[in-house]
Amino acid sequence: MSSDRDLGVSEKIVTKLHQEQVKLDDNAIRQLIIDYKNGLNMNELARKYNCHRTTISQKLRMSGVTIRRLPPNDEQIDRMVTLYQSGLSLETVGNKIGVSASTVSRHIAKRGMVTRDEHGREKSV
Secondary structure (H helix, E strand, O other): OOOOOOOOOOOOOOOOOOOOOOOOOHHHHHHHHHHOOOOOOOHHHHHHOOHHHHHHHHHHHHHOOOOOOOOOOOOHHHHHHHHHHOOOOOHHHHHHHHHHHHHHHHHHHHHHOOOOOOOHHHOOO
């Protein structure tokens, strides 16, 4: 009986799973544009179309759609603070809200919070 090693299979530890690539056809892109113009944000569209929010943004731009640049409202900033205080990273909080990690960092700093380093320790000022 042969082992995996005899078959040339090596052990590999996967540390990060990448999202499966999704090809949006012309009909999906047309519907994507309609959904965006009807008010869905990048994260909502990404979930609906099972792709990354940067893919959504790219498809909209390539189709000539002007991307909304609305700053987070007070409710979203409150949620950023709560999520970050719960221990989530800036990037994870940003993904949940639909903004970048730097946007989260900027807004929680305005609320007087000190951010953590990559090891979870407060950054020195």
